[in-house]
Amino acid sequence: MFCGDKPLDLSTPQLMGVLNITPDSFSDGGQLYRDGELRADVLCRRAEAMVDAGVAVLDIGGESTRPGATAVSEQEELDRVLAALAVIESRFDAIISLDTSSPRVITEGAAAGAAVINDVRALRRPGALEAAAAAGLPVCLMHMRGEPGDMQDQPHYDSVVDEVSTFFAERIKAVELAGIPRSRVLLDPGFGFGKTPEHNFTLLRRLGEFLVLGCPLAVGLSRKSMIASVIDRTMDQRVSASIALALMAAERGARLLRVHDVRESSDALAMLTAMEQVGL
Numbered sequence: 221m222f223c224g225d226k227p228l229d230l231s232t233p234q235l236m237g238v239l240n241i242t243p244d245s246f247s248d249g250g251q252l253y254r255d256g257e258l259r260a261d262v263l264c265r266r267a268e269a270m271v272d273a274g275v276a277v278l279d280i281g282g283e284s285t286r287p288g289a290t291a292v293s294e295q296e297e298l299d300r301v302l303a304a305l306a307v308i309e310s311r312f313d314a315i316i317s318l319d320t321s322s323p324r325v326i327t328e329g330a331a332a333g334a335a336v337i338n339d340v341r342a343l344r345r346p347g348a349l350e351a352a353a354a355a356g357l358p359v360c361l362m363h364m365r366g367e368p369g370d371m372q373d374q375p376h377y378d379s380v381v382d383e384v385s386t387f388f389a390e391r392i393k394a395v396e397l398a399g400i401p402r403s404r405v406l407l408d409p410g411f412g413f414g415k416t417p418e419h420n421f422t423l424l425r426r427l428g429e430f431l432v433l434g435c436p437l438a439v440g441l442s443r444k445s446m447i448a449s450v451i452d453r454t455m456d457q458r459v460s461a462s463i464a465l466a467l468m469a470a471e472r473g474a475r476l477l478r479v480h481d482v483r484e485s486s487d488a489l490a491m492l493t494a495m496e497q498v499g500l
C-alpha cells in the first residue's frame with residue numbers, strides 16, 4: 221500500500237505510534253503544551269523515540285475522542301494538526317497518519333504532508349468522503365457507535381461482529397462510490413468506541429472474520445479501558461496488557477497496530493514473526 225510516495229508493507233504486522241497532540245489526551249498529550257503553545261522539542265523527542273523503535277506510521281490527532289471527551293472546534297483541531305505536521309513532517313521519514321473526521325483537516329493536513337487518513341468516524345461527516353478521495357490517500361475506516369460523549373451509554377448489539385461487519389461493507393461501498401479504491405482501505409473495529417468489555421473481547425476473539433472483506437485490519441487496543449475492566453491498572457500501568465492484546469490481534473490477522481509503547485510492542489511482534497517464520 222502506498223501512503224503518498226511512501227510504501228507501507230503490511231505483509232507482516234506494523235506499528236502505528238500514537239502521538240496525541242490534544243492537551244487533554246489521556247495518554248501523554250498533557251505536557252506537550254506550555255501556555256497553549258505546542259512544545260516542538262517534546263514532540264520531536266517523542267516522535268524520534270518511536271521512529272528509532274521501528275514505528276512504521278506516526279498517528280497525530282488534534283481531537284480527543286476518548287469516552288466523554290468534549291468536542292473541539294475545527295479551527296482548534298486544524299491549528300494543532302498543522303503545528304504538529306510542521307514540526308515532524310520534515311524531520312522524520314515515517315509515514316504520518318492523521319486521526320481526524322474533519323473534511324478541512326483532511327484536505328489541509330494532506331497538503332501539509334499527512335499520508336494516511338485515520339478517521340474514527342469512517343468518513344461519515346459531510347464532505348469527508350470527497351476530501352479523502354481528492355487527497356488520494358489510504359483511509360483507515362473505524363467503527364464507532366454514537367459519539368465520544370455518549371458512545372459508552374449502555375451500548376447494545378444483537379451481534380457485535382455482524383453489525384461491525386455490515387458497517388464495514390457499507391462504508392467500503394460508500395468510499396468506492398466516492399472514488400477511493402478498496403486497495404486504499406484499512407478497516408478497524410474501533411475497540412472501546414461504543415462497546416462494552418464483552419463486545420471488545422468478542423471483536424478481538426473473532427477479528428479474523430473481518431478478513432473476508434479483503435482489506436488490511438488495523439486495531440487500537442493500547443492502554444484502553446477494556447484492560448481496566450479485567451485488571452485494576454492506571455493508563456501507564458497497562459503496557460503489559462496492551463502488548464498481550466496486540467499479539468492476540470496480530471495472531472488473528474491485524475496488520476496495523478496503533479500503540480503508545482512502540483519499543484515494547486516491536487519486541488513482542490518480533491517474537492511472533494520469528495515463530496511464524498520457522499518451519500515455512
Ligand SMILES: Nc1nc2[nH]c(SCC(=O)O)nc2c(=O)[nH]1
Binds near residue numbers: 238338339340360478
Ligand atoms: N484507527 C484508530 N484510531 C484511533 N484513535 C483512537 S483515540 C482513543 C485512544 O487512543 O484510546 N483510538 C483509535 C483506534 O482504536 N483506532
